[in-house]
Amino acid sequence: MKNANFKLKMTTIVIGSGDAGFECVKKLKGTKGGVLWISKERYMTKKWLMSKLVVKSGGINGDKLIVDIPQYIEKNNMNVDFVIDEVKNIDTKKKDVAGKKKTYKYDKLIIATGSVPKMPCVEIADSDKITTFDTYGDFINAREKLKNAKKVAVVGAGPIGFELSLRLASRHEVSLVEHDNDVLMQMLINHPIYRHMVAKMLKLRGVKMHFSTQACSVREGNLLCRTLRGEEFLVGCDVVIFAAGVRQNVPVIDGEDFGRDRVLFCDDFGEAFVHERGGKRKKLNDVYAIGDATCYLTKKNYPASAGFAEKSAKVAAFNATYGNKKRIRYHPNIYYRFVDTILRRIIS
Numbered sequence: 351m352k353n354a355n356f357k358l359k360m361t362t363i364v365i366g367s368g369d370a371g372f373e374c375v376k377k378l379k380g381t382k383g384g385v386l387w388i389s390k391e392r393y394m395t396k397k398w399l400m401s402k403l404v405v406k407s408g409g410i411n412g413d414k415l416i417v418d419i420p421q422y423i424e425k426n427n428m429n430v431d432f433v434i435d436e437v438k439n440i441d442t443k444k445k446d447v448a449g450k451k452k453t454y455k456y457d458k459l460i461i462a463t464g465s466v467p468k469m470p471c472v473e474i475a476d477s478d479k480i481t482t483f484d485t486y487g488d489f490i491n492a493r494e495k496l497k498n499a500k501k502v503a504v505v506g507a508g509p510i511g512f513e514l515s516l517r518l519a520s521r522h523e524v525s526l527v528e529h530d531n532d533v534l535m536q537m538l539i540n541h542p543i544y545r546h547m548v549a550k551m552l553k554l555r556g557v558k559m560h561f562s563t564q565a566c567s568v569r570e571g572n573l574l575c576r577t578l579r580g581e582e583f584l585v586g587c588d589v590v591i592f593a594a595g596v597r598q599n600v601p602v603i604d605g606e607d608f609g610r611d612r613v614l615f616c617d618d619f620g621e622a623f624v625h626e627r628g629g630k631r632k633k634l635n636d637v638y639a640i641g642d643a644t645c646y647l648t649k650k651n652y653p654a655s656a657g658f659a660e661k662s663a664k665v666a667a668f669n670a671t672y673g674n675k676k677r678i679r680y681h682p683n684i685y686y687r688f689v690d691t692i693l694r695r696i697i698s
Contacts, residue, residue: 361386362671363447363456365437365601367394367419370641370659371462377667379428386454387419388447390436394419395486398656401513404483404492405521416486437463439602442634458636458670461614461622462663465596465642470505470529472592473567480568482592483510492591496522499588503573505565506594507533512548514593519555525585526552527575531562536595560585598643603634616644618679620666638666 360383364374367389378385394417403410423430435449440459447454467484481491496502500523504515507528515526530536533552538544552559560575567574572584600608606624608614615623622639626632641659665680 360384360457360671361455362458362460363388363454364460364462365389365447366462366464366641366643367391368462368464368641368659369394369396369398369656370464370643370663371460372417372419372663373660374460374462374640374663374667375428375430377664378671379426379430383457383671385430386456387430387432388435388437388449388454389419389432390434392419392434393417393486395489397484400483400489401510401517404489404496404514405517410493412486415489437601440604440637442604442637445636456636458638460620460638460640460666460670461600461643462640463599463601463643466599467592468595468597469592470565470594472505472565473569479571479587480590480592483514484596492589495589501525501587501589503527503565503585503587503590505573505590505592507535507559507561508593508595509534509537511591511593512552514591515552515557516555519552519557523558524556525558525560525573525587527560527563527565527573527585529562529564533559533561558585565590596642598645600643614639614644616640616646616662616666618646618681619669619677620662620680621669636670638670640666 362378362383363386364371364378365388367387371389372394375385375387396415399415403414420432423432435451437447437449439448440446441448445456447456447459467482481495482488483492502518502522503525504511504518505527507526507530511526512533515524518524532545533549534545549559562578563575565573566576568590571586571588573587573590574582575585576582598608598614600614602608603624606612613625615625616639617623620638620640622634622637622644624632624634640662661680665678669677
């Protein structure tokens, strides 16, 4: 591999190797200048396939779910430098990306660091029954736990929880627990007809739905739940899968820690913004944000979706590197993407 300190005409750095980062680098591979791809992992996991394959009988070939990135780069003759490092800090004034191993200089930066699962505050007395559903390790763990399970509780009725419940219902007794008052509420908040449609699909598959309900504790083969009215009840389960949504996984930018109260936004061109403490919008020059590492300024929402990730990646890659050519916009249509990326996979 080339020396990452070698100064090219223009260096574009992509951080992250999820679906968005992967698609972005594929789009950038033929551009002028250099592309440096930084990832804390050697492998990319095809997360959008996990819900489908978790219920598949027999063994699963790992190649169906993971991609060895250095091998992929070599096989496809991509003019890309790949570095395994964990980015801890970004300085947009100095145009520095500080990793655990070293600091990298950029001219254009594309943040594709993805998201991490939200974990509800649940008392866990029997951790052997619990799994999340985000990484390849989670997938293997869930497959193993589901082998002899009869009853499954899914916590969270977002896109992942919805699809998991629908697929698992073909082999298991499934209970779906959601603190909101409907399925896919955050994704389809202004589209009650779509929510009614997906709830009907779950009902026809035999999924027991508990809305406006909080999962409280896991013990002795039961999930203790509490409604907003304070009523408590038990959901019998051999396995509990937490799919209670995701939050941005963004490194420190200009000294700001993007925890629960800070959000990285992007506009229709993929350009990154933050809201300063006083509420004023601040653009991060030469920085783009894609995938579920960002929220759209116009939508205040960015549901984790392979369709969103791929489209936003291509738009940002074009706009970051194509100079004076006319920039392209991406107007995310949430309910269209829902139909395209969720329902199409469900019936496959």
